[in-house]
Amino acid sequence: MTIITNVPIAARERTLAHLRTALVERMNVKHPVEDIDPDVALFGSGYGLDSLDAVELVVFLETRFGIKSTEGDPMQMRAAMRTLNTLTDLIFQRKPELAHVA
């Protein structure tokens, strides 16, 4: 089925896949990669990441996507770290070219 939409679904799914893999391999989230949902809270409830995982996530964002936590509004970064979807929104906002890679 061909889906026609102005949303870069393939690019979004690819970014989510990178983030899911990072959660499992770097932050020890104990769920299969394919079961990790995009709107589940990363900290507190949900996947239960802690402050050490937050550091790991920040490092991953910089090394994998070139997103520096020291750039931009720190409150925006805090809001972005809530779910995989909000992280993807931040990545696409800071690196719009990633939303258009085929």
Added chain:
Amino acid sequence: MSLELDMLALRQGVAWSESVKTCFRVSGPKALQAVNRLCPRELYIREGQMLATLLLDESAKPIADLLVCAEGDDFLLLIETAPGLDIAVILSERLRPDGEISLSDLTPEHDLIGIDGPYAWELLSEWLSPEVIGLPYLGFYRSRGFYCFRAGSSGEYAYQWMIPKKESPAWRERLLRIGAHFDLRQVSQPALDLCALENFSFNVRRESVPGITPVELQLGWRVSLHKTFVGSDALRLRRAEPRQRVSLFSCGQALSAETLFDPEGRPAASVIHSAYSPDCRAWLGLALVNRELAYTGVELKAEGLESPVRLLSAPAVNNRSLYVDPQRHSYASRQDMTLPPLVAAEIP
């Protein structure tokens, strides 16, 4: 009751409500085995901790939102149940109380109050004790005859407070007296439900729908892949072939349609429920969306509606509680804080 004023208290101050949760105690020499059998999640909790999980029916539909609380050799079960179900009967069937397992319903003899808001911690620290400030999320403690549980669905600092009914009046009077300094407001269940919707928090009273399991609801983290429990067989089958995902959406108009269509006019989603959000100035809702389209930004159509239905990244609001620090901030000086806009998502 004014929904706007309720939401103001919930999102920017402190609110209280009569809780719809019930509370049971499981005790006896085999309490651990019984609760482990009941609980769809691995029961790895310590004294004073809570575990968020679900009760499912045989089709894997969630029928109760369950918090398992470890207290010594006993367990407290804080439960919110889908409409029309008798949770006491369900628990009795699943726990099978006998000489070694005792199940008692604490609800008839206890008052249960919810306190929510970015400054709820401050009010509770004055009303109950300063140790509330250090209480971690999904932690609880007992003191002077009351229980204080830190849990909730509003996306703000949230607590449930429980005390024997006969001791409640004096505590309530004190709560309202101290609460006057926080503009404390009693809020309605629709306001709390709206908070849950804005925050994409599971609401068993609205989302216990045939055909929808934790897989679709993005609640896989609340159930185990390995344990056997009521509904685990159906869940395993659904996990093997997930086809749909529940997503948060916004729309500029009230939605009465149940079916949503993709840009090519094909059925793509079904609406579960929706409500108007004064803070977002839009209609928000949950839809069960075909997975190939369940992505932020996708726009679907409803028959007879001019506005598109746009899928969002949850949550829809920038909860103030994310930025309020009990070590530095207070309700009295809240106007001095610089905060981002309350509405997080780009709401069309």
